[in-house]
Each structure stands twice: as structure tokens, then as C-alpha cells.
Amino acid sequence: MTISPLATPFPELPEIAGVRRGVATAGYKPWTRPDVTLLAFDAGTSVAGVTTRSKCPSPEVELCRRHLTWGAARGLVVNAGNSNAFTGAKGAEACARQVAEAANLLGCEPAEVFAASTGVIGVPLPVEKAVAGVHAAFAALGTAGWLDVTTAIGTTDTFPKAAVREAMVGGVKVTLVGFIKGSGMIAPDMATMLGFIVTDAAVAAPLLQTMLEAANRRSFSCITVDGDTSTSDTVLAFATGRAGHPLLESADAPGADAFAAALHDLCRELAQLVVRDGEGATRFVEIRVTGAVSDDSAHRIGLSIANSPLVKTAIAGGDANWGRVVMAVGKAGEPAERDRLSIRFGGVEVAANGMVVPGYDEAPVAAHLQGQDIDIAVNLGIGDGRATVWTSDLTHGYISINADYRS
């Protein structure tokens, strides 16, 4: 596996009070690497989550949705190498059994344990391996670092992805650590993207849920690699409350803003890291859409551009092919007026008022397209709606990975 040219170094990550980590090898595939991760949380930890919009979700996703209604967490189990998706009653039983086993070991209710699995679709999670794996991970609690768990939840990821933020809440410093896996089948609402955030802040579950959903709308829902949506996408946030400030229960409580901003910022970094590990990616692309009739409309236009194979291959070729951006705006199905549209690459206006700008000089734009970070701005000129989305280019590497990868 070649490391993505867009990879960034793994950051220094502090401990989060109230969280213990363990990893083990269940052997879901013929390998020796750790593929089961267990996180144990102190009593009193709240939880929030967002999951895939796929109509064919995995049993782990369904379990998380049920358990989220309780709002309390003591454990998280993550399996890598087998997604357990589309495996019928057998898969659901395997998931329930592994979670029950974890609950027994942790001395809590099964409803306080969360699960996520990623890997091949259609093969039921082997229950013996899953149970043995969670036992071994429990025995190893306290021995695994952040890098260990980040690596253990990965599949086709080419580099480990994590981030950290701090915020002041009620005069107390709180810390948020997030780690994430994902590199293909990435689109808002799907893709096997699994992201986990842990914090020592004290946040009531309903507020944490509201904050996570708001952050998700401007982070994980704004990235796409290939427009494909996973049956297993899951982002969970756990708040142990060990930092010692008074419990945040409403959005207008002192410090809630600061925490929400840190959470949003963390989610955006994690989301962008996934794009940076997009399968075959050689360029990181930010697409800013303004002047649309609404933010939602801008978001859909942004994704139409970000998902266009022709735009993505042009970028892969270092080609300032703004005509393909026009095409992608036109096909989005959203309100647009050809003759009010303007487009910039790297800050340079290339088209305005329905045609190329007079005296257009391609040289600075071509130079921008040779870089790794590509900036495309589209102004619809018909409203105040705006959105920013992120994607990668579409290269031979994507084809090689996905035409050959398999079970």
C-alpha cells in the first residue's frame, strides 16, 4: 500500500480521562495485525452519533441507533476486515453476541456498548473470532495508544488519521480527540467512514447529539471521494465528563459555544483527512459555492462538481478545464443562470457572465493546477446561499485499487 501523497503526520494526542483502550487480533482476514478495538469509558459517559443514510445499513449501524436512544456509553467495539453488512439474521446475531460479551466484561448493560465494523460486505462476522477478539482486547485495556487504535480500525487507509482540539468550558480546559478511518466509498451519508471522538468534557447526550449533527452537516456531509455511500458509516462522540466543569445541558450554557466550535473544527479536520486519504488521490480539492438560492442548493451544486468524474479527471490531469465545472453546475438540477455564473481557479477569475473572461490568461491557473491543493470557487450570482465541500481527484490509482480489491 503506497502512502497517499496528501498524507499528514500523526499528531501528538493527549490522554482523555475516563477512556481506556485495547486492541487485539481476531484474524478476520489472514493477517496478524490487530483488527479488534475496544474502548472502555468511565460510568457517566454520554454519547451521540450520526450514521449512514443507506437503506441497507449494517446490523452494527442498527444497534448503534437503538443504543443511542439511551445516551449512555461504557464501551465501543470496532472490527476491521469484515463489515458484517448484508448478512441477514446471522450477522445481526454475531453483532449482538459480541456486544453482549463486551458488556459482560465491562460490567454494564449491552445498551451501553456501541459497535462498528468495516470491511467486505456479505460475510457474516465470524462469531467465535469476534468473541475471542473482544476478550483479548479487554485483557489489553490500558496498553494501546491512540496510534494503535487508529491503525487497528483501518482497512484500505494508507495513513492513520486523527486530530485534537481544546476548548475552555466554565474556566476548565477540555480536550477532544478524534480518530477516523475511510478512504473509499466516501460520500456524505455513506462510505465506510468510521469516526470516533472522545472528550473529557461533560455534555448531556441530547446537547451532544445536536452539536454533533450540526458539526456533521459542515464536515462529514461535505466530503466525497467517489459519491458512493457505505452501509456502515458511523461517527460517534463520547463525553466522559472527567474534566470537572459543570455539565453542559443547553446550547446557551457558558462554554457550550466554545465546545461546539472545537467539535466542529475537529470534525472538519477529520473529514478533510479522509479526503486526503481518498483512494488514488493526488490532489486535495476545496470547492466553495456562493451566490446560490440557498445553502442547501449550494451544497448540492458543490457535490455535483465534487462528484463529477470529468471534473475530477481534469484535476488529475492538471487541466484548468472550467467548461467541465459549468457542465457540473448545469447538471445539478439546482437553480442556476448560465449568464450570471462566474468561476475562479486558485483565486483567478476564468469565466464570468456566461463566458470566458476577456483576455483570460491561463498561465497562473495552470500553475495553480500543478499544486496539491486546488481551490475552485463558483459564484451563481442569484442569491446568498453558500457551501464548501472537499474532494480528491480521480486517478489511475482509484481504478487500480477498486478494480482489483476484493473480499
Add this chain to the structure above:
Amino acid sequence: MTISPLATPFPELPEIAGVRRGVATAGYKPWTRPDVTLLAFDAGTSVAGVTTRSKCPSPEVELCRRHLTWGAARGLVVNAGNSNAFTGAKGAEACARQVAEAANLLGCEPAEVFAASTGVIGVPLPVEKAVAGVHAAFAALGTAGWLDVTTAIGTTDTFPKAAVREAMVGGVKVTLVGFIKGSGMIAPDMATMLGFIVTDAAVAAPLLQTMLEAANRRSFSCITVDGDTSTSDTVLAFATGRAGHPLLESADAPGADAFAAALHDLCRELAQLVVRDGEGATRFVEIRVTGAVSDDSAHRIGLSIANSPLVKTAIAGGDANWGRVVMAVGKAGEPAERDRLSIRFGGVEVAANGMVVPGYDEAPVAAHLQGQDIDIAVNLGIGDGRATVWTSDLTHGYISINADYRS
């Protein structure tokens, strides 16, 4: 340009009474090949058309829409090498000027002349070349064969695409000839889809329009190469009425059914030919969706599968990765129940009731995937809606063509 491995031979095509053809070289690019096509129709020819849904259509598309309201045609001009899209007032003037010139030469109203252009976006059609080209094509009327015009309208096409059908209307044999260019139903720049159908049948314009729209819904609207939509997509049907049967004016007139069926069948073959010339295509894929809540829902699910980069790369790799089909069904946003879904590859059931079939033998499926014609059937199991769509695989060839191609 390597000829598509899915290419089929150019068929024998009869003359259509009331139609004359000419081609010429305007030189829109530095080449010597014919790039302007003129078709002249006898007085009394009716016309129908369907055009792109892009919000950023070319001036040629806008002109066709205006002229279609009259329902009469005496001429068609097609330019290859320059799409004239996103070229502002200058491009619209160039289009109008070329059409006016053609009308003068043909001795008809400009409203009876139709136009289509395909090629690079953003460069106004050079008006001197366009006018000189249409004059030369007029002078050449009667000298060009079907293969000549089919080749002259092509751009990145790797083989010429045309088809023929016959039908009996009022005891008279009528003939329909169609020719088409496109190598991504959906791709701007050089890959716009332009399709033209000519027949000696006598069909009133409103009925021809209804029939063409119905045929389009089950043909051109059911193909995708890359999910990208051109600013210039156009299909026009011209009926000269020279076959000699009584004018068809309503869908229940004798022979109307036979003509509509032949038109639909012709459109389907033309549409499939475009997929067979899909950029980089090595496999032709038919996706049949049944058991959806409605035909429209089935159509959207079919396109979700057909546009999925992960499904398309799996097929490119000869991989019976039905999990990706589940993923694409799940992300379509249409009603689906995971545990009622079944999937077949090449007629072999691989998954049913939310999981892989007991004793699944991959060998016959793997063998099917090694062929050039791939058949995927998905039964949602929740209704009577059905649709069939066609696509190609996603290969290194697509990346090479689109990452390197440019103005």
C-alpha cells in the same frame, strides 16, 4: 484512437426519400476531416426533439427548443470540434448567423433549420468558418453517404454508430434511420450525445414529439457512462412523409403503434451503441431493476448502480462484487428493504433475503464477469416498478482519456 472492443459493424442503411446529405470541412480544429454536416429535408417534413436538462445549455440547444415549437424542418446543421457552449452573446450570434445562412441556401425560414454543435466548451463558434462550412456542405448536398455524415458529427467516438428499423403503417412500409455520436451520454467537451433520426413516415409533429419523448424515456434516458450531463445533448427526429401513407396524427391511428415501436427500438439500439463506445469501456452492462415501488423509483435505483464508481470498477476488474450493488441500492434514496432484496449476476442468484444465498457458488458468476456483456438483475421485492438501464465499466482508459484530453 483505439476502437472500442465493444464496437459493432456499421450497418447497411437505405436512402430515406426526402433527405439529402452533405459534409464539408470548416476546420474548427487543425484537421482536414469533414466537421460540418448539412441535412436538407423536403417541404412538409415534421420534426420532434429532446434536449439536455442542463441549466447551462448551448445556444444551439436553445435555438432547437425555439424552432421545435413550429414543428417543421427543412434543414439540420451539425458542427463537430466546437460545442459553442458557454460563449455568451457572441456564441448565440454565431449560431443564429450560420442557421440564417443555411435557411437562405435552402430557401426556407430560419425557424425551419435546426442546429447542434459538439466539442470544446467556452470557445465561440468561429462565424466565418461556420458560414463557409455550411456553404460548402450545401454545395456537396447529395454526395455524402450515411457513413460520411455519421463520421462527420463524431468527436471522441471510436466507431461510427447508426441503426435502421422498418414498420408497416397503413399497408405501407416506412423506414427509420438513426445516427448518433457520443462516447459518454454525459460528458461535455468532446463527448456530447447528438442523435438524429430520419424517416419517410408521415407523422404530425405533436404526435412525433410524444412518441420521441416516450422512446427517450426508455432509451437515451437509460444510459450512463459517467453520470455527467452535457450542455449540448440533443436528439432530433425528422419525418419527411414521403412513404405515401396517410398522415399519422394520433396515437390510436392504424400503424401508429407499429411506428412508435420501431422508433423506440431504434432509439434503444442507438443508445446502447453510445454505451458501447463509452470512454474506456471494455464491458457492456445491462442492469434490470424489478420489484421497486414504481418505475421511476426503479429507474433511479438502476442509475444509482450504473453510476457507482465502485460497481463500475468492480466490473472492470471482472469481480462479482455484489456487496457494491447492495451499497448502490442503499444509497439511491429510494424505498428499499434490505431483507427483501435479491441480486443476480448473469442469471445466477447471488444474494436473497438480505444475505448471500446458501451454498453460493461463485464459479459461474465469475465466468460471466469475464465476458463482455454483463447482466445484473436486482429485485427489490416490494412492488411492481421496473426499469432497465445500460452502462459501461470504469477503467484506466476512462482516466487516460479524460485526464489528458483538452481543448
